[in-house]
Amino acid sequence: MNAVVEEHHDHDHKPTGIGRWLFSTNHKDIGSMYLWFAFTMFFIGGALALLIRAELFQPGMQIVEPEFFNQLTTLHGLIMVFGVIMPAFVGLANWQLPMMIGAPDMALPRMNNWSFWLLPGAFGLLLASLVMSLMGLGSAPNFGWTFYAPLSTTYGPDSTDYFIFSVHLMGISSVMGAINVIATIMNLRAPGMTYMKMPIFVWTWFITAYLLIAVMPVLAGVVTMMLTDRNFGTSFFDAAGGGDPVMFQHVFWFFGHPEVYIMILPAFGIISSIVPTFSRKPLFGYSSMVYATASIAFLSFIVWAHHMFTTGMPVAGELFFMYSTMLIAIPTGVKVFNWISTMWRGALTFETPMLFAIAFIFLFTMGGFTGLMLCIAPADFQYHDTYFVVAHFHYVLVTGAAFSIMAAVYFWLPKWTGNMYDEKLGKLHFWLTCISANVLFFPMHFIGLAGMPRRIPDYALQFAEFNQIASVGAFVFGFSQLIFLYVVIKCVRGGEKATDKVWEGAHGLEFDLPSPAPFHSYTTPPVVK
Amino acid sequence: MSTASHGEYYIPEPSKWPIVGTAALTTSVIGAVNTIHAGEMSLLLPVGLLLIAYLFFGWFGSVIDESMAGKYSAQVDKSFRLGMMWFIFSEVMFFAAFFGALFYARVLSVPWLGGAGNNAATHEFLWPAFEAVWPLLTNPDNTKIAAPGEAMGAMGLPAINTAILLTSSVTLTWAHHALRAGNRLHLNLGLGITVLLGCLFLVFQVEEYIHAYSELGLTMSSGIYGSTFFLLTGFHGFHVTMGTTMLLVILIRCLKGHFTADKHFGFEGVAWYWHFVDVVWLGLYIFVYWL
Ligand code: HEM
Numbered sequence A: 001m002n003a004v005v006e007e008h009h010d011h012d013h014k015p016t017g018i019g020r021w022l023f024s025t026n027h028k029d030i031g032s033m034y035l036w037f038a039f040t041m042f043f044i045g046g047a048l049a050l051l052i053r054a055e056l057f058q059p060g061m062q063i064v065e066p067e068f069f070n071q072l073t074t075l076h077g078l079i080m081v082f083g084v085i086m087p088a089f090v091g092l093a094n095w096q097l098p099m100m101i102g103a104p105d106m107a108l109p110r111m112n113n114w115s116f117w118l119l120p121g122a123f124g125l126l127l128a129s130l131v132m133s134l135m136g137l138g139s140a141p142n143f144g145w146t147f148y149a150p151l152s153t154t155y156g157p158d159s160t161d162y163f164i165f166s167v168h169l170m171g172i173s174s175v176m177g178a179i180n181v182i183a184t185i186m187n188l189r190a191p192g193m194t195y196m197k198m199p200i201f202v203w204t205w206f207i208t209a210y211l212l213i214a215v216m217p218v219l220a221g222v223v224t225m226m227l228t229d230r231n232f233g234t235s236f237f238d239a240a241g242g243g244d245p246v247m248f249q250h251v252f253w254f255f256g257h258p259e260v261y262i263m264i265l266p267a268f269g270i271i272s273s274i275v276p277t278f279s280r281k282p283l284f285g286y287s288s289m290v291y292a293t294a295s296i297a298f299l300s301f302i303v304w305a306h307h308m309f310t311t312g313m314p315v316a317g318e319l320f321f322m323y324s325t326m327l328i329a330i331p332t333g334v335k336v337f338n339w340i341s342t343m344w345r346g347a348l349t350f351e352t353p354m355l356f357a358i359a360f361i362f363l364f365t366m367g368g369f370t371g372l373m374l375c376i377a378p379a380d381f382q383y384h385d386t387y388f389v390v391a392h393f394h395y396v397l398v399t400g401a402a403f404s405i406m407a408a409v410y411f412w413l414p415k416w417t418g419n420m421y422d423e424k425l426g427k428l429h430f431w432l433t434c435i436s437a438n439v440l441f442f443p444m445h446f447i448g449l450a451g452m453p454r455r456i457p458d459y460a461l462q463f464a465e466f467n468q469i470a471s472v473g474a475f476v477f478g479f480s481q482l483i484f485l486y487v488v489i490k491c492v493r494g495g496e497k498a499t500d501k502v503w504e505g506a507h508g509l510e511f512d513l514p515s516p517a518p519f520h521s522y523t524t525p526p527v528v529k
Numbered sequence B: 001m002s003t004a005s006h007g008e009y010y011i012p013e014p015s016k017w018p019i020v021g022t023a024a025l026t027t028s029v030i031g032a033v034n035t036i037h038a039g040e041m042s043l044l045l046p047v048g049l050l051l052i053a054y055l056f057f058g059w060f061g062s063v064i065d066e067s068m069a070g071k072y073s074a075q076v077d078k079s080f081r082l083g084m085m086w087f088i089f090s091e092v093m094f095f096a097a098f099f100g101a102l103f104y105a106r107v108l109s110v111p112w113l114g115g116a117g118n119n120a121a122t123h124e125f126l127w128p129a130f131e132a133v134w135p136l137l138t139n140p141d142n143t144k145i146a147a148p149g150e151a152m153g154a155m156g157l158p159a160i161n162t163a164i165l166l167t168s169s170v171t172l173t174w175a176h177h178a179l180r181a182g183n184r185l186h187l188n189l190g191l192g193i194t195v196l197l198g199c200l201f202l203v204f205q206v207e208e209y210i211h212a213y214s215e216l217g218l219t220m221s222s223g224i225y226g227s228t229f230f231l232l233t234g235f236h237g238f239h240v241t242m243g244t245t246m247l248l249v250i251l252i253r254c255l256k257g258h259f260t261a262d263k264h265f266g267f268e269g270v271a272w273y274w275h276f277v278d279v280v281w282l283g284l285y286i287f288v289y290w291l
């Protein structure tokens, strides 16, 4: 039996042709597919965003119809959340987790491939509705990425039903992916790697996987209720039958708030790997990082209604959700403190991954602070549904989650490809991205505080300047990502050879493997001391 | 099989099943939407469902073959266990969404529509005639959404079904003990009875639905009571169907002589699933039928 295994699985025996990708059971190939999928979606979602910003460049209506504008914001949000950030993190998990814990692959390799391939199916459905809409055949989903009832039930276009099933497919994909992560981490760690010796990236993904398993089924539940409300006469979200449209928001945000942590916990793990490497110091407060991550995950289940302060909740509810939300700032603060303490008196160098990591620490923290402003219930009555919220979540998601993904790609690309990326271009990409992101999102705080509502294609004259600044930032940001694409392709195709350790201060099992890492990382488990 | 827990690793060969699975699910959902929209069966739906059946037979078939060939180490076995456990947990959360909707309606939205809390004005302006009692036999707007004539009682069929499911858990455990003791006769007997009880449950469930639709006027579209009733019991019934099918497969495998006293994850995974379905039913019985 062993002989058979070895025969088929000696190092670097890769299947060839398209079958290598369609039938893959290899975590690296599947990881690459996830990452390329996310990258592709990033450009599609980005193109929609640029259309939005082009329309908002001036007051008045210029480029798109209001109906189409709604479809743009909806699809932009859905694509970025479900098609970019989440798959990119799963791609990174696929590449890194087995290497980091000394495993040959993910625990359930076939299911892993299924998790990936469901995504093109799901987004095929979603994007098809956009294409149809462009051809004048009905409307794409137009109710915002939060698809509140009754906009999505009573008033949703026909494509809503396809959207519902597309969400189901994404959910199945995420749950299977999460189960795989958990099984891999619990079962495939190399001998000697106790839980408290796992790299922080592994820890954060472990906890993220639990969040996914806990809330993706709830999302499936809420879209199912939408489906039956729309087509089979149920009244979950219809007060005439004893239901409540606000109930939609409760169920949605019970998923939705943990979801935003699903999109940031792996980022915390990435930053916690990069900062020590380029500070040439071990991570400050490893165990407090683990506990902070776990507390954030726990708290994320009891704060959801901070998205609903203006729905007329009882005062006790407003207060509960206000205070519980504020609590999240404590473990988050622990993390920021630890990153800064890790850098303190370190021998710092500023390669591209470190630049993105430092930018993350600053800018994500800004997003955290605006979060704290928003969670003050009486203040949120003013901020809610304005551009201030848009600024908040773009700071945490773009300069937070997306920056961490870019940092991770620069950090591990040499390990994956065996080649160093072009540092000059990487730095250029960083500076353009970092500056333009701030030009793009910073003014949104002010126009939001001044009262500009979100998701509206036209606005009052006094908001014009700041909107123009934001739009300029948006186009610079968008086109800067082409540099990123170029750097990645160039690195995949060749370049200066990377050493096994890649970075002077690198630690971890993955940096003991050769660069590029062999097709099957380990056939027998390494021993961790 | 010398592969100890941490010896040589096992990785399956490249496999076509994930792609078949994607094609199956995507086809099915497009077919389902087309069917709903057109009001008549879209060809894609049966094609998709057939593909799903093909997927199940094929994928599980090859896993069974690999298992019988002794390819799975203790480590692979544990991965499967973990996978099944957390899959069941995800199912628990799926039901939690619908239980959440039920509690929300019963504790919050229905009383509020009746004026509870600070909602006197809501009540007065929207539907002043509405009275909040559960089960809802009059809806806030009875002209838009016809109310059910009668609620489903807890005695009779639902009580019998509770007894059936509880008994089936016992017979399944009996079968499991027999498997471990190497008593194949009791194993097959216990499993066979469990499958029969599962089928019986489903028959009664169908009967209950017919009763609800034709005699009580209780339908999916008769307000939030009917909505929660049918989605909760319906998804549960669907899970019983899946569970019974899986038990049947296990029974066939047992009759063929598969499984040994100490290696029988297939059996255990399905048993866990069945107990989960059982526990969900208890929740349903208490909160949907009884209280
Ligand atoms: C200290 C941490 C945080 C606090 C206190 C916080 C608080 C809030 C509050 C109160 C809102 C609702 C604002 C409104 O609609 O009026 C909000 C919105 C939002 N937050 Fe956060 N947040 C925090 C961190 C994060 C993180 C880490 C992410 C994602 C990575 C995130 C993503 C979002 C998103 C996407 C929305 C907008 C959802 C929508 O309505 O479309 N937040 N946040």
Ligand SMILES: [Cu+2]
Pocket (backbone or CB within 6 Å): A256, A257, A260, A303, A304, A306, A307
């Ligand atoms: Cu939130």
